[in-house]
Amino acid sequence: MRVAKVEQKGTLSDADLRDFFREMLLIRRFEEKVEERFRAGELPGFLHVAIGQEAVAVGVCRALEEGDVIASTHRAHGHTLAKGTTPNELMAELYGKLEGCSHGYGGSMHLYDVERGNMGANAVVGGGLPATTGAALAFKFRGEPRVAVAFFGDGATNIGTFHESLNLAQLWQVPAVFVCENNHWAESTPGWQHMPIEDISQRAVAYGMKAVKVDGQDVEAVYKASRKALEHARSGKGPVFLAVETYRLVGHYIGDPQVYRSKEELQETRETQDPLDHLRAKLELSDDEVEEIDREVQEIVDASVEFAKNGTEPKPEDALKNIYA
Amino acid sequence: MRVAKVEQKGTLSDADLRDFFREMLLIRRFEEKVEERFRAGELPGFLHVAIGQEAVAVGVCRALEEGDVIASTHRAHGHTLAKGTTPNELMAELYGKLEGCSHGYGGSMHLYDVERGNMGANAVVGGGLPATTGAALAFKFRGEPRVAVAFFGDGATNIGTFHESLNLAQLWQVPAVFVCENNHWAESTPGWQHMPIEDISQRAVAYGMKAVKVDGQDVEAVYKASRKALEHARSGKGPVFLAVETYRLVGHYIGDPQVYRSKEELQETRETQDPLDHLRAKLELSDDEVEEIDREVQEIVDASVEFAKNGTEPKPEDALKNIYA
């Protein structure tokens, strides 16, 4: 179902980048389908898609090694797919089915896939950051060459949990990478209204943490920066703050009328900042090529909806399971 | 009881500095007396003295204008005296008497004197920081030329409350000054063990906040830096982070055996870093002069113990008052 892992980590062939393109497109089509199904009234819960941010999910996750773990956010579909959860399992979760990656207990904001190293999406902004420091501490304790990676947004850098988690990670020199997806908005609140600095990588100065800036619409750049950051962390040199500039090309949540930003601004951003457009141009993909890939991923996405709909509804009493170990 | 306010704010005469000396010595003798009375079993509660940090309390508080407010910490006696609470009222509080500055409800870690602009000491590290931002916001709302000042330690810069409060203060450009008394210890934990940076003023970079560094053992320097910081804040230019290097020449709490630091280190620090010694040398005070001042402040301190002992014990049922307005 998923394309093969990039063979030679660190260098990227054209074939690798095509794989990236395919995965990014899969995520895009998956999320568009989620939007469609939500509007059709089929999906319960609160849903946030990351359309425009696919290059971050794919660039970072492809750079990971076996054994590395991630923690995600309310905007988790892309990270989850990129970390290896199948579209079927993800879609089944959104439909609240037992076959879902959280067996119907989690939903879109609580996607887990522990076997594949996904320690969970978190609906509390910043909520997963301390556990990332903690997972990295466990790896350090055990001398395992693993890295813990947290995704979070620009808005999350305002919360105390962020501060305490990065401070502690740096102090203890644990193998963690903190991936800040700066999409310039926290719900309806623009960056300038929630953050008193322009360069978000300055946050890391308060901890003396290595900071790396990267263009999040360029998957190759994200991949390479991630490789470096991961190597740094893995080799015991301490955690890294990866400041990724990116764009949310849609509303905060599905159904968001976006009264807080102008249609023109949004239109322009969509036209200039789509990571799929960028990669397509770089790879010089023909319309035919794109169409073929698109057909392929669309099929996968459609199949996932089929799978999900045919999935098993939990029994009401199942709600009383899984509370205690 | 207290010496007169410095007349011409911003410039300091020798007479002003002598007043500072007197107040610093008063604080020193007061705290020594507290230690003595605690060891004699007369004082309940948890007590933390700030011996070695008197120049910070006096330097900052003398720089304040009428109407400015402070928030303090568990180590609050010096700030409280410097902000104008009388030794009598403070000592009465430590004895748990109705005449105390918190009427016996607060104790050493909860010293208030609202009329004199002391919004309260806080036993929760970082606990008073958001309220400082909030008080400053109120001043801004009302167009009052007042500044809110928070005292806190190096250890407090690790807590999320610190991060959120400074971030918000800078974002909203409120008239606040954040006075970080870096005494290099948080209880038994040395700075290098709780903070991954050496220059604590770097914390402010994360907020783009103006930071000022100052030698906290030099009261004149503290005073002047505070004046500047206060002016900056008062004039609407935004908050200031005042990073003060200082020393705790005693244990974390009264009775602390200080197993975590060597006697030699402590001895050396005491010999080289006593702010009273510094000021005395600067003013070239003779032994006689110092003795005279000392006698005077000792009398005040002794009288405060008398006052406190003769104070009114609350009735048990008084505990049910003052819960709601």
Added chain:
Amino acid sequence: MPELSYREAVRDALSRAMREDDDVFIMGEDIAEMGGSMGVTQGMLDEFGPERVRNTPISEMALAGTAIGAAMQGMRPVAEIMYEDFLTLATEQIVNQAAKHRYMSGGQLSVPVTFRTQGGAGWSPGAQHAQQLEAWFVHIPGLKVVFASTPSDVRGLLWSSIYDDNPVVFFEHRTLYGLKEDVPDELEPIPLGQARVHREGDDVTVIATGRLVHEALSAAQEAEGEGISVEVVDPRTLQPLDEETLVDSVKKTSRCVVAHEAVTRMGFGAEVASVIQYSAFDWLDAPIERVGAKFAPLPFAPVMEEFVVPHANDVLAAIRRTVGRNGN
């Protein structure tokens, strides 16, 4: 008599207070352009401007604590915590600071701040966006706690909370925002600490809060068809609690059901049941029934979610159980 939804009623109380009083302002995440995640403050930015309708960063501690600081200087801030679950980030400020400043200062200070928040199951938001945590705050001397269930109540109680000189934690229920009611033109403040008898009855008293008030009312109607006369009482203010009204009602009916959406164990119903069994012991003909969420976090899948939280039929079952018991 205009018709207002619960959402509009909240907005009306906020807007009127802000019109009349410069000391009142609101702050919270995304309350400005977006009008809050539940649309409660929609339009207020236009009327009052960004200074008094303040978008905050995602900083629940500072959001709560800044409001506390402004309140200590005499303002009357209303701070919105977007979801009750995020109160967990602000508990230090609410519990150690707001609740205690007055006391620790020996009466020098007051902290007239209101913390509005909302929660509730029913939309499958999952375990971190739907908790009902009101019980925690009832345990804390120095706080007042309000949980309103109708448009007129929410308007009158919010007004009183804003003008109360103490910190108030004010709970709204997500599924009630659309509920409509005719309300008088004039806002009538409702004193904190007064329960409301929604419906009189003789056989059993149901004491309910929030969404469960409405579930209790439908259960009562159903029960009536079975010949059981049910009194439904909403305490509205959980702290201070109008014990007298609750106890008097149970003394009349001799049977009692307590109902809320929060988890039953250690929920607010535990306190109510304890008070009732103590003060109406000799009147009780049956054990007090507690209705609340089953002991589980909120699951995502709708069938499970619905199973966990209580509905009218759960209240009805409890009514039947208690009436089915022989009296003493």
Added chain:
Amino acid sequence: MPELSYREAVRDALSRAMREDDDVFIMGEDIAEMGGSMGVTQGMLDEFGPERVRNTPISEMALAGTAIGAAMQGMRPVAEIMYEDFLTLATEQIVNQAAKHRYMSGGQLSVPVTFRTQGGAGWSPGAQHAQQLEAWFVHIPGLKVVFASTPSDVRGLLWSSIYDDNPVVFFEHRTLYGLKEDVPDELEPIPLGQARVHREGDDVTVIATGRLVHEALSAAQEAEGEGISVEVVDPRTLQPLDEETLVDSVKKTSRCVVAHEAVTRMGFGAEVASVIQYSAFDWLDAPIERVGAKFAPLPFAPVMEEFVVPHANDVLAAIRRTVGRNGN
């Protein structure tokens, strides 16, 4: 049979677990050189080194959350929150994260972390250093909650908490640290969820936790002199609660007093009283008496502090009140 203080018993459980199991480590503020603010971990740095006896910065959220993250990777961290009052800073992590990861993941994860904390009045620490907040955590599905009152209990229960695969919030009482008891050489794990009958009696059951267990025992002795036979039961684990032992005891005695140091209103006693009135309704001869702190923050002045929190005489008064009631 060595004699151990409550403090030493805690240390013993921690040390044994750390000796036998590399996955166990402790972290907290000032637990290393200083041995913790209550001296509980004194000497452990020397034996286990700074990696496994980790001093943390003042960062309660990260302290709790880092422990959670390590636990999710299979370690068994014991995180110390220096004072219960500071749990308020870590509630988000404990309540939204630790308690819910297993559930939200549909059973994929477990979070075997223990949060040790302590509190209690008696030393005039004031309103922000002495709260008793155990009730909050009893309200949260997914957590276990322990409150031990004797050296042998604290040792056996802490061991079981460390080896429980669920998050446990473990409460110690400050004034008990010096309490001594002979304990066996071998550490005997005490299963979570088992109450302990400290003393058998026929006339009234006192259900007490923490410091109040000892106050209840002296009250019981006093009462004996007055011809009242008192059974004293300590639930020890507040969640899961050993309802059976508690209910059976009350069915035997027909009268019940619940006692803890926390504020009575919405305190743990409310839950116990609710359970008892429900399950032993037909056996009860008198209303269940609740003994707890009066509704006030902890004041500083010793006379006021002593007045606010309950003592043996308060338990005794409650015993007398309940026995003074005529049965039904």
